[in-house]
Amino acid sequence: MNSKGMVTSKGRSAVRCEEVQVAIKRKPILSRVSFEIPVGSLTGLLGPNGAGKSTLMRLLTGLLEPDDGVVELFGRPAGWERLGELSFLPDRGQLPAHLTAGEWLNLASGIYPDWNKGREAELARELGVYREKKIGTMSRGEEARLQLLTCLSREAPLIILDEPFAGVDMISRERISSAVVSEMADGERTFLIATHDIREMEQLFDRIVLIGGGTIQGEFDVETLRMSGRSVESCYREVFS
Numbered sequence: 001m002n003s004k005g006m007v008t009s010k011g012r013s014a015v016r017c018e019e020v021q022v023a024i025k026r027k028p029i030l031s032r033v034s035f036e037i038p039v040g041s042l043t044g045l046l047g048p049n050g051a052g053k054s055t056l057m058r059l060l061t062g063l064l065e066p067d068d069g070v071v072e073l074f075g076r077p078a079g080w081e082r083l084g085e086l087s088f089l090p091d092r093g094q095l096p097a098h099l100t101a102g103e104w105l106n107l108a109s110g111i112y113p114d115w116n117k118g119r120e121a122e123l124a125r126e127l128g129v130y131r132e133k134k135i136g137t138m139s140r141g142e143e144a145r146l147q148l149l150t151c152l153s154r155e156a157p158l159i160i161l162d163e164p165f166a167g168v169d170m171i172s173r174e175r176i177s178s179a180v181v182s183e184m185a186d187g188e189r190t191f192l193i194a195t196h197d198i199r200e201m202e203q204l205f206d207r208i209v210l211i212g213g214g215t216i217q218g219e220f221d222v223e224t225l226r227m228s229g230r231s232v233e234s235c236y237r238e239v240f241s
């Protein structure tokens with residue numbers, strides 16, 4: 001790591017992108033994207049609207065292929081066949097409206113071999129998810145909490161959350177943050193979270209990756225930033241304003 005807090009050292013990586021290029025309908029969306037996420041870290045992926053955060057996450061999940069460059073998870077190429085190793089909360093995901101939360105969770109627990117029933121019950125209490133409620137009648141925030149519960153009930157080594165707080169009230173945000181923190185306590189799991197809620201989330205992150213205009217604007221170690229008298233928010237402002 002250098003004196004500005006930029007991460008320069010290479011450890012064991014959960015995610016590695018090198019010189020990644022993506023164009024959609026001939027429009028360049030990601031250009032020469034290179035960064036790494038160490039195993040066991042909680043990394044914030046931060047950037048303005050349209051920066052390329054969701055596109056980058058879809059790339060990591062294998063839902064999108066790069067036009068050029070390398071995308072690796074745990075040292076092997078990313079791709080849809082690696083979906084079993086990661087748990088993904090998409091930004092515009094929708095759960096089946098005709099099911100109750102309980103019916104959906106039963107279905108999901110059958111789909112995912114790494115489902116942990118004990119964790120599901122614990123998180124359902126923490127997040128205030130009611131099994132009897134029909135998904136189609138849920139508010140945006142209630143559905144967001146159920147989606148997060150679905151993601152965190154799996155024991156996948158990599159958790160990728162795209163805007164987990166969109167439409168979620170303050171108390172629920174706190175519950176979600178504490179659920180994420182308690183998940184981190186079990187050791188080797190790696191989190192990548194895209195969010196605009198920098199102030200609320202900054203206490204959680206140990207690293208941040210800043211993306212703007214489809215390119216990486218910097219990778220920072222949060223502890224090192226703090227030691228140099230900066231916060232995640234001030235760093236974000238320096239880079240983007």
Ligand SMILES: Nc1ncnc2c1ncn2[C@@H]1O[C@H](COP(=O)(O)OP(=O)(O)OP(=O)(O)O)[C@@H](O)[C@H]1O
Nearest residue numbers: 024025029047048049050051052053054055056091
């Ligand atoms: N299917 C698509 N067709 C055309 N353009 C697209 C498509 N998907 C993404 N883009 C464009 O790619 C750019 C990056 O979009 P992306 O959704 O990755 O940004 P983001 O950082 O997640 O934004 P936000 O913070 O607003 O969610 C935007 O300019 C968007 O319009």
